[in-house]
Amino acid sequence: MLYRRLLILGCVAVAATVGLLRLGILHFSGMSSHFGMAPNYKAKYNATLMEYNKLYAQQVELNLKLIECNKSLEHHAELNFNSAITASSSPTTAAATSTAATASRPTTTSPPPSSAAFLLNNPDVSCFTSNGGHGTDGFGSQFQYLLAGIAIAHHAGINFAWVPFYELDHKANVPQMEEFAGATYAFRHRDSLGNFAHHTDHQPTLETIQNFKHRPECSSGNAPFMWYINAPKLVLDDNPGLWVTSRDVMRRAYLSTPKPNVTKYFIGGAGVKHVVMFQRRHTKAFDTRTHGFLPNEYYLAMMQRLRVAHSSAHFYLLSMTGMSQPCGKDELCDEQFEDFDGIANLTMLLDLPLMDAFHVMVSADILVDSMSSFSYAAAVLTLGEVYHHGGHHGLVPGHLRPFSLPSCAHLCLAL
Secondary structure (H helix, E strand, C coil): CHHHHHHHHHHHHHHHHHHHHHHHHHHHHHHHHHCCCCHHHHHHHHHHHHHHHHHHHHHHHHHHHHHHHHHHHHHHHHHHHHHHHHHCCCHHHHHHHHHHHHCCCCCCCCCCCCCCCCCCCCCCCCEEECCCCCCCECHHHHHHHHHHHHHHHHHHCCEEEECCCCCEHHHCCHHHHHHHHCHHHHCEEHHHHCCCEEEEECCCCHHHHHHHHHCHHHCCCCCCEEEEECCHHHHHHHCCHHHHHCHHHHHHHHCCCCCCCCHHHCCCCCCCEEEEEECCCCCCCCCCCCCCCCCHHHHHHHHHHHHHHCCCEEEEEEECCCCCCCCCCCCCCHHHHHHHCCCCCEEEEECCCHHHHHHHHHHCCEEECCCCHHHHHHHHHCCCEEECCCCCCCCCCCCECCCCCCCCHHHHHHC
16 A cells, blocks of 8 residues: 555656646747747757757656556556456456456457356446437447446446447447447346336536445345436546546456457557557538547647657558548548658558447557547557547546647647
8 A cells, every 4th residue: 555655656746747847848839939930040949949859858758657657556456456356256257357458459359258247237236327328429429428337337336237329420330339349248238127216417426426326226135226327428527537447347348249350450560669540530421510620730740759759650540531522611621631641650541440440549559549539439448558639538547648739830840
């Protein structure tokens, strides 16, 4: 316990140092707008840029230390959780789930065991929660609801029963995607509970979640009692640490059903860092939104900066075509992929099958997500590093900010 406290204090100190360095970098980024154009400021601009690079190098080093701190904390949490699971599971089941939870880059997954042991199904507790009802949306959003419901149930110490997906955008096959998500094997189906009483919350607090199992309705021997939460993923936005403490359960569920072999997409042998960048693009055929689209410059700058920390990196831009013309404001057109032409160690992964695209992100060494639930759901399942853009959903502990990008386009690209 003392070691864990010292480890946490050390991580906090490293994180604070990173924050101070980022303030320094932002200061120099702001100064850059005053230099670089007029010749008489050339020397001063170069000195500023050199200082910026020094600060950035220190930030990269501290980021790596912060990653190690987070891995150590997650390792302790996983050991504690696995001990509890082992105590209540058979040796065969415990060994199988441990293997699934620690696979760093799953490529193919064996068929599920013949006897299904449901996760989060404690007969001593009669309360359940679910992924809620949320209408028609894409696979990413509905999967994020499912994962958020799992995280809440796990933290609350109650059971989980999944609600079937509604019609999916992008013409995805609903039963196939439910099986792909792992819901069909790992959890009870809500309809299997029969008739049940229920209680509804819009957005419960962390305290409410922690205390819910103490309600009289949850006592052993009672009829099933369902706790409906209207928007579970919004609860996780407010409490993103729950993603970390429940990652083991989520990964066990996800890996409980076969996954596509995605090694065919990765280039290079041992030692290569596979960096997958997901870019959500506006496709009028399916998506009427006009917000949440990161520009090409964001990904170009991320590649330049990640090359500094990972000289062996190979990059993959995961996206889709099909943009109908003409382009409107804040929309990304197909022809704008030309911005990525001729870049070394970059592979374009366009229009992959839905399951392949998702599993490529989960299998990446480093994932750069976008402002989308599709990439965010993969980000909470992957064991790789994650660079999370701050504009969509909460920052998960252990995930990294993308170097305060983009602060100044010409300075970012100069690096």
